[in-house]
């Protein structure tokens with residue numbers, strides 16, 4: 064009989080990082096630690112009384128310089144469930160609109176001594192820049208096309224809970240990989256965790272290094288899970304050569320194409336979703352195949368785990 068793996072008690076879990084800037088900087092062990100603690104918060108969040116006072120008295124600043132529904136709310140929800148106060152800031156309401164530089168904005172915020180800082184920005188490396196100025200832990204909520212670490216962690220938690228493991232799974236990432244920080248973070252995570260990845264989509268949306276295919280049948284065959292991505296028009300230098308209708312015809316995930324994958328294969332999408340462009344509206348809602356709303360639920364737990372771990376040394 065196999066010995067049960069020794070689980071570290073949640074109070075003893077730690078990661079050797081001050082900030083969460085990228086998946087690239089995390090080890091396999093760090094990722095497992097975050098996922099293990101997230102499991103604990105999934106349970107807490109499903110209870111009637113969902114909050115605790117772990118971060119009571121701490122203030123989290125949520126600076127979003129790009130639009131967001133899921134990620135911004137999820138960080139806010141996570142912080143509040145841990146008892147922290149949250150200040151939300153958007154570019155529209157900030158002095159960036161009056162011409163203040165990004166760096167001066169960060170220096171101003173640092174002078175107010177927040178306890179945690181979450182940032183989403185359109186420029187690659189923004190979170191790293193913030194971590195050089197802010198004295199508190201900085202969490203990257205998406206920096207341009209580069210990384211979106213908490214999204215990859217919540218995707219991993221969703222997959223690990225569904226399949227009971229990550230190692231050896233076959234995942235197809237489908238769509239606009241070139242402009243997707245979600246794909247980039249996931250590619251790092253999957254490599255570290257022993258997940259086999261195939262990239263599939265139009266060549267013009269495929270990074271050279273991804274070694275992907277344009278052939279949906281080849282790309283999806285054998286997949287346990289398919290991660291579908293939105294066409295990120297706002298990041299494109301030149302317009303896509305396909306119309307949305309043509310894209311759906313060739314690359315949209317439909318029931319027929321889903322059948323190329325393994326029987327019972329599941330669907331992930333980070334949102335926001337454009338129905339009948341990258342994914343057929345009906346299969347996106349199929350409760351037997353779609354884990355899209357589970358991803359959103361896991362997002363809150365993952366962010367609670369990250370906020371908890373990054374404040375452990377200061378508490």
Ligand code: NCD
Nearest residue numbers: 133134205211293333334335
């Ligand atoms: C993604 C993002 O902003 O990178 N969404 C998210 O955070 N859940 C994906 C996207 O915008 O397509």
